[in-house]
Amino acid sequence: MSPTFDPTTLAASLMQAKARIPSDTLVAPSTIAEAFAVQAITMADAPAAPLGYKVARSPEGAAVTGRLLPLHLGGDATFPWRAGVAIEAEIAVRLATALPPRAGGYTRDEVKKAVGSVHLGLEVLDSRLVEGSRSPYLLFLSDRLGNAGYLLGPEVPAALVDDVAGTPLEITLGDEIIFADAAKHPAGDVVAWLVDWANREDRPESSLGAGEIITTGSLCGAVPLAKAGLLTIKLGAEHLLTANFAG
Template sequence: MIDAASTFDPAELAQRFATAKDRIAAAQLPGPETIAEAIAVQALLVTPEEAPASGYKVARSPEGVGVAGRLSPVAIAGPDGQPVTFRWRKGLRVEAEIGFRLASDLPPRQTGYSRGEVIAAIGAVHLGVEVLDSRIEEGGKAPYLLFLADRLGNAGYALGPELPRNLLDGAEARSLEVSLDGAPLFAGEAHHPAGDVLAWLVGWANETQRAEDTLATGEIVTTGSLCGALDVAAPGRLEVRLDGSWTLPVRFE
């Protein structure tokens, strides 16, 4: 809940983000003072027509608090192998990730959720690509609450092929390749920053102050990069390949 005594206006910052033609220096922007104010800005940056494919990226604040950034727009890859498309501009980056689609609600509750209860709520596991293109000049180096208001830099998400459920516990150390027009951007072992693709989702599920409508049935949740953030230096066809078996193409133009 936003403090009634606060002078911060979420609508003002959301408007600045929405209408900016170029990235804006952090010093030129009004900054939220609480996580709740930052989340309020996020809500104003997602238009109603994007709601049918709604979702969140989950993460952890520098203080260890579970947080989330809204994903927008979300593109669902089809079975034909054709790439989904996003807008490119200089400075854009991508992350290969594991994403989930929830089959049941995980509303906030005081008793919290076990890892097993969170797994039981997951309907499907997918390969995904998060598009990062912060509206702030400093990106992730900006004051944290300002970056959180910027949806943690999210500029889109591609939900790719369905994966076996055993990747909930076995994504670590699988082979991962990311290329742009055939040139390698990453080739190595998949590794999540927390060592567990479910860690940040469980943390966010157990944040009692999050909104009632978060982690709802049908929502897409992505869980953190398996390869770090990779620079996409030019438009082209990006391809992510996990364990030599699952591929997700994304085109930037």
């Protein structure tokens, strides 16, 4: 007889993990709703603010999210480092007006009009699962898509939402360049996954509220950090973000 999935049990395993857990020792959810239920349990004691989420698509193309925690709003931020930690340079937006679920959904232009500011951002990836993003997808979704923190960086021109692709992007760790290429979003459109989430009619009524921060997906893929140190992200000629990683 197969073990029965229990969201409380899986949530407890993820919350209490000191080392990464092999996926095959856990009972995975069978639906996105069950994975979201695990996320809700793991975040039950999280601070109410600041509130931010990452948006993504499941392998089947469904809109999904995971909360960003801890979420730093600018300034000096230090994140813990251990072998296997990776980062992503991203574009994040802060909503000026709410986008509550509604029949018929929203156009891309309507979603853009709800944005109050656009920012350079840094996502820290450190899954509680040994296999990370290669885990069974619904386990990875339960694990908040591997999020281990976020730094909301400086405000950038709103036009980057439309034309960031091709912008030079350089990432250094200490004095070593660990990424240098043109910025590229996996969907080809920075706003695509946010629009997907906005148009998911069964999302929580309170989601995408005014003031919420949404990070929209990597511009560089997941870049592993081989060591601790000072990380610097430079987008174009003038947009700069730094964070410390402490071993």
